[in-house]
Structures are given as C-alpha cells and as structure tokens.
Amino acid sequence: MESQVYVPRWAPGPSPTTSPPKEAKSERVDDLETGSIASEEDRSSTMGRLFPFSVASISDNTGRPPHSDIHEPPSLRIESNLITSPRTELGLQHNGAENCITCNDVGLNGVFLTWKDLWVTVADGENGRRAILQGLTGYAQPGELLAIMGPSGCGKSTLLDALAGRLGSNTRQSGEILVNGSKQRLTFGTSAYVTQDDTLMTTLTVREAVYYSAQLQLPDSMSRSEKKERAEMTIREMGLQDAMNTRIGGWSVKGLSGGQKRRVSICIEILTRPRLLFMDEPTSGLDSAASYHVMSRIVKLARHDGINVIASIHQPSSEVFEVFHNLCLLSSGKTVYFGSASMAKEFFDSNGFPCPALRNPSDHYLRTINKDFDSDTEQGHGGTTSTEEAINTLIKSYKSSETCQQVQSRVYEICQLKGGLLEKKGSQASFITQCLVLTRRSSVNMYRDLGYYWLRLAIYIALCLCVGTIFYDIGSSYGSIQARGSMLMFVAAFLTFMAIGGFPSFVEDMKIFGRERLNGHYGVGAFVVGNTFSSIPYLLMISLIPGVIAYYLVGLHKGFEHFVYFALVLFVCMMLVESLMMIVASVVPDFLMGIITGAGIQGVMMLCGGFFRLPNDLPKPFWRYPMYYIAFHKYANQGFYKNEFQGLTFPNNQAGGPSTITGEEILQNVWQVETGYSKWVDVAILFGMVVLYRLLFLGIIKTVEKVKPIIKGLMVASPEKSKQVIEKPPSSRYLHEAKI
Ligand SMILES: Nc1ncnc2c1ncn2[C@@H]1O[C@H](COP(=O)(O)OP(=O)(O)OP(=O)(O)O)[C@@H](O)[C@H]1O
Incomplete structure (x- = not known):
C-alpha cells in the first residue's frame, strides 16, 4: 500500500482529492424513491467517494475486489482511495444527487x-x-x-x-x-x-x-x-x-x-x-x-x-x-x-464462540x-463455559484488540476535527404558523376525544338540570337570598372544579408536547397559544349550554346582560381551572397525582373564597391575607353576587328592621362583598389570573429546561474508578501519517 494521507473534508485549504470527480454528479447509483440498486460497475466507480473523508493516495496492491476489505477494521480502512463499508452491497452509496452525502458536504454539515x-x-x-x-x-x-x-x-x-x-x-x-x-x-x-x-x-x-x-x-x-x-x-x-x-x-x-x-x-x-x-x-x-x-x-x-x-x-x-x-x-x-458489524463474526470466532x-x-x-438466565453457553469446540466467563473473555479480548485501539484512534481523530457548533435542527416554520397549526390540531383532537369536553358537557348538563330543579323558580322572598347565594357558590366552586375532568386528556397532550419540544418541533409559547385558542370554543359551549339551563330554571336576576355576565364568569373560571391544571401538569406529570394535587389546591381556595367562612371571619393573617386574595373563588363569588343582587329588593323578615332590604345592603351586610368597584373588575381580575397562570406555566417549563441541565452539571461526579481518558491515541499507526 502506498503512503496515506488522511484529510478531513472540512479541513481548510484545497486538497487534490477532496473533490469528487465531476462525472460523479451525473451518476445514478441508487434511487431513494424506487429503492433501485446500483449496478456493480456503478458501485465501483463511486466507491472512492463513499466516506466523508478523502484519503489521498493510494492504490491497493492486494488485488482484492472492493468488498473484500470488510474483514479489516472498519474505522480506518484506507485503501484504493476509499474507506468503505459492507453497505455497498445494498447500493447505499452515491446516488447522483447534488446533496449526496458521499460526494458533497458531509464534512461541513454532517454530525460526528x-x-x-x-x-x-x-x-x-x-x-x-x-x-x-x-x-x-x-x-x-x-x-x-x-x-x-x-x-x-x-x-x-x-x-x-x-x-x-x-x-x-x-x-x-x-x-x-x-x-x-x-x-x-x-x-x-x-x-x-x-x-x-x-x-x-x-x-x-x-x-x-x-x-x-x-x-x-x-x-x-x-x-x-x-x-x-x-x-x-x-x-x-x-x-x-x-x-x-x-x-x-x-x-x-x-x-x-x-x-x-x-x-x-x-x-x-x-x-x-x-x-x-x-x-x-x-x-x-x-x-x-x-x-x-x-x-x-x-x-x-x-x-x-x-x-x-x-x-x-x-x-x-x-x-x-x-x-x-x-x-x-x-x-x-x-x-x-x-x-464494524460485519467484523463481529470474526471477533466471536477468534475468541472461541463461533456462530453455528x-x-x-x-x-x-x-x-x-x-x-440473565444463567444458562451455559455452548461452544463451538464442544466444551461449555459459564456465560459470565464468556462475557469476561470477550470484554478482555475486545479491550486488548486492535479493533479497540482503532476505535480509540478514530475517536481521537474525530475530536481533532473541531467542527462548528451544532445548530438547532428545530422547526423552521414561523411562530405564527406553529400557533395556527397547533390550534387546528388541538381543536381536531378536542373534538374527537370524548373525554376532553363532550363528557364534561353531558355531566354539566345533568348537574345544571339538578341545580335547576332543586332551586327551581327561586322567587324573591327573604329566604331566596340564602338560596341564591348557595346556588351561585355551587356554580362558582363545584362546576368550575369539574374542569379538572379534562386533566387526563391534557396530560396526554403534555406528553406529546414533551416529545415534540425535545425534538425541537416548536416551543412552549406556541403550545400555550395553541392550547388556549383551541379550548375557547369548547369552554364557551360548556359554560353557555349548561349555564342557560341552570340560570333560567332557577330564575336568577332577569335580563340578558345578567345572563351574559353569569356565563362569562363561568367560562373564565373554567379557563382558570384549566390554566391551574396546566401548572400542576408541568410539575406533576402523572395524571392521578395531578388530579389529587389540583383537587387539593382548589379545595383550599374554595374554603378561603369567602363563602364557607365570611371574609371578615377568616383568621388573620394567612387566610385573610394573602389566601383570600389568591383564591379565584373570591372574585367569582363577588362577581356572581354583584351581578345577582345589585338592583334587586327583597322583603325583610327581620323584626324591627325596614320592610325591605336592597341588594346593596345584602352584598355588604350578608355576604361582606367589596362593593367599592364594579362587577366587571372582578371578571377582569379573573381574566388577568388566566393570563398569569398561563404565563406561569410557560415560565415553569422554561425554567425547568434551563435549571435542569445546570443541576445535572453540578451533579456530574467522577465515579470511583481509575480513569483512562484518551489523551493520546493508543495506536498512532495511522495518525503519524495524518495531516489534519
Ligand atoms: N434512571 C434510572 N434509575 C435507576 N435505574 C435505571 C435508570 N435508568 C436505567 N436504569 C437501570 O439501568 C439498566 C439499563 O437500563 P436500560 O433501559 O438502559 O436498558 P436497555 O438495554 O435499554 O433495556 P431494554 O432492552 O429492556 O429496553 C436497567 O437495569 C435499568 O433498571
């Protein structure tokens, strides 16, 4: 063999052998679409361009056909201007295309x-x-x-x-x-x-x-x-x-x-x-x-x-x-x-484990x-040896083999190449396109997945029929004040709590998001936008249809504007619970644990929302501040109550008092509602909380992504063992001739 000069394709400066011959571009060896296989003649003409490295030289004086080199170590097989592999038998080489790996810019674009x-x-x-x-x-x-x-x-x-x-x-x-x-x-x-x-x-x-x-x-x-x-x-x-x-x-x-x-x-x-x-x-x-x-x-x-x-x-x-x-x-x-996969047979053969x-x-x-099954391994020579011994023999033999040295040499060589930073493969679609596609895909999924919204719609309708018949035609007696308050509390707390029912489907979405995110298909922002916009029509549907049943069967405050407000608060509360569950899912990805955690959080919020214990009676400071203000039930209840009681007058059954009691008085004295601001402020705060929760979700995912590798980096420790870091290639047989 003549002397060899190993030149990486991305090495600077011209190399007489780095460019494939011009005619290579017109060759058609195999066709990816049709899977047609190259002729032998075609193959041999393109063998010299099979690898991303050009090897200056060189003629093979062995006279072996191109494929016979497969019995030599693969990584540094250098002969006849080629380093080849047994894949040639499948015609897996140059295909004549401009961007063919074998001819063009593997060295520039390929990843080692x-x-x-x-x-x-x-x-x-x-x-x-x-x-x-x-x-x-x-x-x-x-x-x-x-x-x-x-x-x-x-x-x-x-x-x-x-x-x-x-x-x-x-x-x-x-x-x-x-x-x-x-x-x-x-x-x-x-x-x-x-x-x-x-x-x-x-x-x-x-x-x-x-x-x-x-x-x-x-x-x-x-x-x-x-x-x-x-x-x-x-x-x-x-x-x-x-x-x-x-x-x-x-x-x-x-x-x-x-x-x-x-x-x-x-x-x-x-x-x-x-x-x-x-x-x-x-x-x-x-x-x-x-x-x-x-x-x-x-x-x-x-x-x-x-x-x-x-x-x-x-x-x-x-x-x-x-x-x-x-x-x-x-x-x-x-x-x-x-x-080389094809050399494994020889390796096993030479160590006394020939393939029958x-x-x-x-x-x-x-x-x-x-x-695993502790069985004996039959040997080709008729004897037996324990599997453990067989493995140890092979491991030892591999460590001392030339193949192992060549692998280490190859690793060393590749390390010297010092290619550029790997750019994100990522998605090349714009953020807007991703948001639109994710919204569409998520809508289709929500439509077809019965568990996402349809089942909830059915349960909500059933529940609202129950509410409507239990509180049917509530009237405007003194006793209806308490009944209205309880009914509205049930809607604000329990109906919104039921939004948790979509969590299992959301966890499935999160798994898909996790995979696609890691593979760079899109980012957290696009996922949040897609999920938010796709869920809006369904949430509107499940707040309007059951809402209308409950509202009109009970006979709450008459007037379309009052109903719209009622449905709006119901809608935004459901969205809020979904946002809360998104946060839970980002921290607790298991759906059973997530449901338990989400239910627990909502239970606490319900308790300190100002109904079960009136706001002024909540123990200070923790429950009165900050929990009362964190619980979204506070704003939902207050919005519902203002929407219901403002503008109504009820007969007063209390002895010694005036004959009627106004809605304003009920809000202040009975429910201890803050009447200094409009009911629309409550709904605006609820919307603000939805945005905040979704941003929190985004922030948690981004933070985890950033912090996790840092923590992992800190946790990287040297195992207790003697290290054999390859500073020099164990075999310099090829390297001393190489010009890198
Ligand atoms: N994060 C982990 N914590 C604890 N043990 C782990 C962890 N990851 C892997 N293991 C253990 O390491 C061993 C190798 O696991 P790994 O999943 O890599 O095997 P595998 O060869 O891919 O198996 P299979 O072919 O069955 O998928 C197993 O015994 C597994 O229990």
Whole structure:
C-alpha cells in the first residue's frame, strides 16, 4: 500500500482529492424513491467517494475486489482511495444527487459524535451508586447507522439517552461526549429522537399526524402541497400507505397496531431529515420483513442525506443486521464489541464462540452474552463455559484488540476535527404558523376525544338540570337570598372544579408536547397559544349550554346582560381551572397525582373564597391575607353576587328592621362583598389570573429546561474508578501519517 494521507473534508485549504470527480454528479447509483440498486460497475466507480473523508493516495496492491476489505477494521480502512463499508452491497452509496452525502458536504454539515470513557451511575440504596454504563468509548459518523445491541437491561437506552443529553435527573454521568469534536449540549432541537414508547395523538389519522408534523417542522418557504407531498412520501417510505386514513388509536379505541405506530413515530422524526437521529428500538413490534424494509430505508436516507443514525436494536434478523455499519455490543453496561458489524463474526470466532451454521449471527451474539438466565453457553469446540466467563473473555479480548485501539484512534481523530457548533435542527416554520397549526390540531383532537369536553358537557348538563330543579323558580322572598347565594357558590366552586375532568386528556397532550419540544418541533409559547385558542370554543359551549339551563330554571336576576355576565364568569373560571391544571401538569406529570394535587389546591381556595367562612371571619393573617386574595373563588363569588343582587329588593323578615332590604345592603351586610368597584373588575381580575397562570406555566417549563441541565452539571461526579481518558491515541499507526 502506498503512503496515506488522511484529510478531513472540512479541513481548510484545497486538497487534490477532496473533490469528487465531476462525472460523479451525473451518476445514478441508487434511487431513494424506487429503492433501485446500483449496478456493480456503478458501485465501483463511486466507491472512492463513499466516506466523508478523502484519503489521498493510494492504490491497493492486494488485488482484492472492493468488498473484500470488510474483514479489516472498519474505522480506518484506507485503501484504493476509499474507506468503505459492507453497505455497498445494498447500493447505499452515491446516488447522483447534488446533496449526496458521499460526494458533497458531509464534512461541513454532517454530525460526528464521539464518547470517551462514558460512565452513568444511579443511586442504589444499599451500595451507594450503581454503574449502568462503564467506561464506554465509541463514535458515530454521518451517513452511517450505528446499532447498539445487547441483552435487555444492558444499558442500550441509557447509552442513547446519555448521547442525546436526555438522562434522567437521578443519574450521574461522567466522561466526555463531543459533537463534531467540541462539547455541546444535545437537547431541544439539535437532534431527533424516536423514543421507545410511541407518544402520538391517538385521535388523528396517520396522514393527519404526519402532515401536521410536517407543517410544524418544515419551513414556511415550502408550499402546502410540497409539505403534503413530503408527508405522504415519508408515510409510503415506511410502508404505511394502506393505513393513511386509519386513526392512530389508544387505550379506548383500537387503531394502528404497535408496529404501525412505531413507523408513524419514525415518519414524524425523519420528515426534516435531521442530522442526528437517535432511535430506541425502531423495529420493536415489526415483523422481520417490515424491520428489514424500515431499517434499509433509514440507512438509505442516512446515506443520502448524511444523517448520523444511532439505534438500539433488540433482535435484528440477519438481513437487518447486514445493513448496520457499526455495532456496539453491550453487556451489563460494558463494551463487549464496538466496530464494524460485519467484523463481529470474526471477533466471536477468534475468541472461541463461533456462530453455528444456520444461526442468525445477532442471535448468536446475544445468546452468548445474555447471563440473565444463567444458562451455559455452548461452544463451538464442544466444551461449555459459564456465560459470565464468556462475557469476561470477550470484554478482555475486545479491550486488548486492535479493533479497540482503532476505535480509540478514530475517536481521537474525530475530536481533532473541531467542527462548528451544532445548530438547532428545530422547526423552521414561523411562530405564527406553529400557533395556527397547533390550534387546528388541538381543536381536531378536542373534538374527537370524548373525554376532553363532550363528557364534561353531558355531566354539566345533568348537574345544571339538578341545580335547576332543586332551586327551581327561586322567587324573591327573604329566604331566596340564602338560596341564591348557595346556588351561585355551587356554580362558582363545584362546576368550575369539574374542569379538572379534562386533566387526563391534557396530560396526554403534555406528553406529546414533551416529545415534540425535545425534538425541537416548536416551543412552549406556541403550545400555550395553541392550547388556549383551541379550548375557547369548547369552554364557551360548556359554560353557555349548561349555564342557560341552570340560570333560567332557577330564575336568577332577569335580563340578558345578567345572563351574559353569569356565563362569562363561568367560562373564565373554567379557563382558570384549566390554566391551574396546566401548572400542576408541568410539575406533576402523572395524571392521578395531578388530579389529587389540583383537587387539593382548589379545595383550599374554595374554603378561603369567602363563602364557607365570611371574609371578615377568616383568621388573620394567612387566610385573610394573602389566601383570600389568591383564591379565584373570591372574585367569582363577588362577581356572581354583584351581578345577582345589585338592583334587586327583597322583603325583610327581620323584626324591627325596614320592610325591605336592597341588594346593596345584602352584598355588604350578608355576604361582606367589596362593593367599592364594579362587577366587571372582578371578571377582569379573573381574566388577568388566566393570563398569569398561563404565563406561569410557560415560565415553569422554561425554567425547568434551563435549571435542569445546570443541576445535572453540578451533579456530574467522577465515579470511583481509575480513569483512562484518551489523551493520546493508543495506536498512532495511522495518525503519524495524518495531516489534519
Ligand atoms: N434512571 C434510572 N434509575 C435507576 N435505574 C435505571 C435508570 N435508568 C436505567 N436504569 C437501570 O439501568 C439498566 C439499563 O437500563 P436500560 O433501559 O438502559 O436498558 P436497555 O438495554 O435499554 O433495556 P431494554 O432492552 O429492556 O429496553 C436497567 O437495569 C435499568 O433498571
């Protein structure tokens, strides 16, 4: 082999070999749409441009065909002006497009991810801290798929979460994760993450879910029809064309199957072709054919658009296994193997665990390193060894292998590249577009979800019929003063309290918001605006229809203006309770705990709202100030009472007093209402509280987003272990020749 000069594509200055030959642009090797595979001739002509790095030189004197190099370590395979991978067999290389990863600007736009000596620990009651990941080192490159495999509970999801910056707050992480060679946080829109559980809006059809998502994420410069086309093309790519108009469905209504939901989740995240894509078990729930098609399409997409894909996979078929570029095999948080997927077989062979004929290699690897069932591992040579021993042998062997050294060298090289900061992938749609789309989507969801408003409407109507018949035709006797007060209190307290009923549906919305927010589809502001505007028509409906029943059956203060005020206070109180529950949901995302917390808060507010204990009798200072002024029931009651009693006169049954009593006197002496200001001020305060509560929700989410990483940063501790931070590449075999 001739001497080699490794030149990264983003290295400054001209390089004679960094540009692909002109004719490359006219070549058509594979077609993403049709999935057609390149001819062998085409492939060999484009092999030299398969990777984002140009390697000056070089001729291969071995005379091997292009594919035979797959038995060499993958990361630094340098020969024949190429570093190649077994994916060539699938035609996953240059496709002739201008933006082809293999030819153009992977080095500029692609994202390299490296991690060195990565540890993740969690608190363990008895033993201090338990390590979930133990000193992992690896890398992931643009245009490639890195598969993370291992037995259940070995730390696959934890590794993905750590790399994506999404570890839970009870974990501690140490080691170095670099993006394009520099430290940067990977949250909120810098990458896309397909989580293990499918958090989707169950009331939407597949077409709607993906199209709304396209509208939220794709730039305003794209026309509606283009967005629609992109959405439908992506749905077809994931083989969901027959389910386009099927509702996703949830626990109450059956819709898509688990595997179909998985594919919808993938569709939503690949719409914008993110530069970094994390996938937690993308093939779970899929049959082997569907798994193969999904994974091969993702690999093609990765290759075509320079996407760096990192996926945890449970049990790939041999066909699926073949599309992996690199494999990270974990056992109990330790690396058993990291390197070319196709080289894993040789690794297991050479360590005395050959894959039996006719067995799927990935099954063999997993079986060899799964010690959960404490079974013995059969060896090719007829003997047996315990699974624990087998794992230790493999871990030791990997650590001392050349492959491991090459991985560390590769990590070191990538770290030297020092690429720019990763820009937010984020949504490119404007804030206004996001608000409009979210309002529309949320309206459709509220309309179709019976639990959101329809059930409440039915219950409200039933309750208001009860109120209307119990207080029927209340009249204007002296006794009606107390009855009116009680009836209005019931409406202000209990009917508004019932707004809590929409909380479970809102919690589902919050989960979707959480996922989309983390993936950068839109911000908190757009979510709050969308939720507020979409709920207004429904809240108006559930305050007007039951309100009219209760108001006119009881025969409250006559006059349309009085009814409008009554319905307005009811409406704004329901909105207020919903806003309060939004705050609760942002702090307590579990719906049962949230309902209990929300009910508790409202119970306290009801108590100190000035009805059960008159304002002047409330113990000072806490209940009289500030609680009385914080409880929205104060303003609701006072507004209702002013609306009801001002302008009315009642006969006075009290001995020795005047024969009549005015509404003003009742307000001041009976209900102790502050009459120095108009009833409209009360309603304005209530509206102000709605705005305040929604702003509080926004503020809490934003603060948590900002504070959480700081707290996590403070919590990062060095685990008790000797560190092996790679300051120098263990193997300088390639580097001493490299010009970076
Ligand atoms: N935040 C956490 N707190 C406590 N333990 C955790 C936490 N996260 C992960 N673990 C533990 O770490 C181990 C690895 O979990 P992880 O979810 O990464 O495994 P996995 O390989 O993805 O498993 P599966 O394939 O079954 O999804 C498990 O034993 C799990 O209980």
